[in-house]
Amino acid sequence: xxxxxxxxxxxxxxxxxxxxxxxxxxxxxxxxxxxxxxxxxxxxxxxxxxxxxxxxxxxxxxxxxxxxxxxxxxxxxxxxxxxxxxxxxxxxxxxxxxxxxxxxxxxxxxxxxxxxxxxxxxxxxxxxxxxxxxxxxxxxxxxxxxxxxxxxxxxxxxxxxxxxxxxxxxxxxxxxxxxxxxxxxxxxxxxxxxxxxxxxxxxxxxxxxxxxxxxxxxxxxxxxxxxxxxxxxxxxxxxxxxxxxxxxxxxxxxxxxxxxxxxxxxx
Amino acid sequence: xxxxxxxxxxxxxxxxxxxxxxxxxxxxxxxxxxxxxxxxxxxxxxxxxxxxxxxxxxxxxxxxxxxxxxxxxxxxxxxxxxxxxxxxxxxxxxxxxxxxxxxxxxxxxxxxxxxxxxxxxxxxxxxxxxxxxxxxxxxxxxxxxxxxxxxxxxxxxxxxxxxxxxxxxxxxxxxxxxxxxxxxxxxxxxxxxxxxxxxxxxxxxxxxxxxxxxxxxxxxxxxxxxxxxxxxxxxxxxxxxxxxxxxxxxxxxxxxxxxxxxxxxxxxxxxxxxxxxxxxxxxxxxxxxxxxxxxxxxxxxxxxxxxxxxxxxxxxxxxxxxxxxxxx
Numbered sequence: 026x027x028x029x030x031x032x033x034x035x036x037x038x039x040x041x042x043x044x045x046x047x048x049x050x051x052x053x054x055x056x057x058x059x060x061x062x063x064x065x066x067x068x069x070x071x072x073x074x075x076x077x078x079x080x081x082x083x084x085x086x087x088x089x090x091x092x093x094x095x096x097x098x099x100x101x102x103x104x105x106x107x108x109x110x111x112x113x114x115x116x117x118x119x120x121x122x123x124x125x126x127x128x129x130x131x132x133x134x135x136x137x138x139x140x141x142x143x144x145x146x147x148x149x150x151x152x153x154x155x156x157x158x159x160x161x162x163x164x165x166x167x168x169x170x171x172x173x174x175x176x177x178x179x180x181x182x183x184x185x186x187x188x189x190x191x192x193x194x195x196x197x198x199x200x201x202x203x204x205x206x207x208x209x210x211x212x213x214x215x216x217x218x219x220x221x222x223x224x225x226x227x228x229x230x231x232x233x234x235x236x237x238x239x240x241x242x243x244x245x246x247x248x249x250x251x252x253x254x255x256x257x258x259x260x261x262x263x264x265x266x267x268x269x270x271x272x273x274x275x276x277x278x279x280x281x282x283x284x285x286x287x288x289x290x291x292x
Numbered sequence: 293x294x295x296x297x298x299x300x301x302x303x304x305x306x307x308x309x310x311x312x313x314x315x316x317x318x319x320x321x322x323x324x325x326x327x328x329x330x331x332x333x334x335x336x337x338x339x340x341x342x343x344x345x346x347x348x349x350x351x352x353x354x355x356x357x358x359x360x361x362x363x364x365x366x367x368x369x370x371x372x373x374x375x376x377x378x379x380x381x382x383x384x385x386x387x388x389x390x391x392x393x394x395x396x397x398x399x400x401x402x403x404x405x406x407x408x409x410x411x412x413x414x415x416x417x418x419x420x421x422x423x424x425x426x427x428x429x430x431x432x433x434x435x436x437x438x439x440x441x442x443x444x445x446x447x448x449x450x451x452x453x454x455x456x457x458x459x460x461x462x463x464x465x466x467x468x469x470x471x472x473x474x475x476x477x478x479x480x481x482x483x484x485x486x487x488x489x490x491x492x493x494x495x496x497x498x499x500x501x502x503x504x505x506x507x508x509x510x511x512x513x514x515x516x517x518x519x520x521x522x523x524x525x526x527x528x529x530x531x532x533x534x535x536x537x538x539x540x541x542x543x544x545x546x547x548x549x550x551x552x553x554x555x556x557x558x559x560x561x562x563x564x565x566x567x568x569x570x571x572x573x574x575x576x577x578x579x580x581x582x583x584x585x586x587x588x589x590x591x592x593x594x595x596x597x598x599x600x601x602x603x604x605x606x607x608x609x610x611x612x613x614x615x616x617x618x619x620x
Binding site: 037038039040041042045046049052053056057060061116119120123124125127128129130131132133134 | 377
């Protein structure tokens with residue numbers, strides 16, 4: 026260390042404000058993403074892999090039996106695969122474990138912004154990662170009947186769905202502070218993504234799977250996203266899709282924010 | 293209660309009958325503290341004595357189970373944001389994000405304290421000179437050495453010009469040269485008006501830095517005063533004899549020596565107290581020789597804070613396997 030001294034006169038600490046707190050946390054989180062390439066790669070590879078396999082293996086059969094444009098039918102599924110479970114929850118666990126979370130708690134930051142800032146970052150990332158999947162759809166010939174606005178709403182719905190789902194891994198991260206437990210939140214992805222109309226329309230599903238799919242909110246999300254592709258503007262379907270996102274979001278955010286409250290309990 | 297952000301309370305840290313219990317542990321049990329603004333207050337105690345828990349309460353990370361605590365004039369339970377605006381904290385383990393660069397971490401820290409961009413950059417100029425990390429400040433923190441992390445942690449604690457700086461065992465794990473540099477820095481910060489609340493298990497550190505020392509053991513504040521007063525209160529010199537075997541026999545023999553006030557045995561070590569140590573040193577050596585005990589070394593010294601602790605609790609501050617050289 027040198028013999029430099031500190032000038033104490035001009036600086037006065039003050040609360041930064043809720044929005045500034047959220048942006049500070051979100052910016053830090055987004056900046057970290059390119060440094061953790063392992064975080065981004067699965068979100069790009071998994072949807073491309075499944076989309077290619079599904080349209081290659083099942084496409085001719087499905088199209089012959091249902092008359093669907095299977096490439097368009099599968100595009101929302103690829104998006105769901107890309108964005109479901111994508112969050113910075115593992116980074117939050119690292120913060121808890123290495124003490125950086127405590128350092129943040131000792132600043133005047135608003136406590137809610139610790140989570141909302143991360144979610145803001147997630148929304149940006151999820152939306153960004155949806156774009157290559159949509160481009161992949163365009164490359165194989167998928168077109169949106171609802172035009173460019175439909176594309177935007179399609180991506181926005183994917184972003185909102187991804188955001189709604191982030192509450193689960195954050196709840197686990199805050200409750201346990203354990204990276205292994207956060208990784209298990211991926212298991213939640215399977216019933217949401219597979220016990221639904223991922224491969225066939227609802228009417229073509231058999232018995233128990235059809236029953237479960239009727240209760241799965243992803244079924245309605247997929248229906249609304251598909252309507253943007255080949256059904257034209259169907260505001261009822263879009264509304265139901267948004268309602269499904271809202272229901273899942275309410276459950277997951279309730280869990281996440283109550284886990285945050287528990288983590289912040291100083292008693 | 294409000295004293296205004298710019299105002300400085302006379303008392304930097306005050307606790308009244310402060311208690312913090314965990315399920316089966318009374319980590320802090322009825323502690324009363326009164327640390328004046330501008331002091332370096334050393335909080336000394338062995339591992340697990342309750343030092344870090346008390347710091348966590350004072351830094352608003354934990355609520356007290358009962359009692360009151362005020363920092364910079366604000367209640368830690370009721371006005372935590374007012375407290376946070378006025379304190380800087382470097383905890384025992386440097387609390388840093390290894391994925392960020394040093395400069396990114398400091399900038400974010402400044403923003404969270406509401407500093408403008410210009411204030412942050414101005415402040416960084418001061419701090420980067422102070423911590424002397426050089427170009428590595430732009431590198432990821434995961435590439436930093438332990439000493440660099442500590443210095444960055446200290447810089448992060450200082451970004452917003454705190455009134456009270458909490459340093460929780462700031463030199464644990466550092467080599468002796470780095471420890472001395474931290475000590476110089478602590479003195480310099482204090483000279484610039486920052487009150488420093490320092491916890492340590494190193495006697496030498498408390499002795500060298502603190503204006504006043506509080507000794508904590510098993511959650512209780514057992515003694516408080518200036519290092520000089522605490523040592524002077526013992527009123528005697530100390531002779532340490534390390535023997536190979538027969539410590540009890542040696543103890544009995546030394547007790548018979550004229551001028552010896554007290555003899556304590558801890559393992560193979562005899563602690564002999566005498567008003568005039570130099571006068572009884574030779575008779576003690578003769579007595580040890582006479583009882584057939586082999587002596588490994590015999591030292592006469594002034595009392596240390598460890599002797600104060602020994603007198604108060606019957607044990608040493610430092611744990612087995614640690615030394616005062618910073619080895620843990």
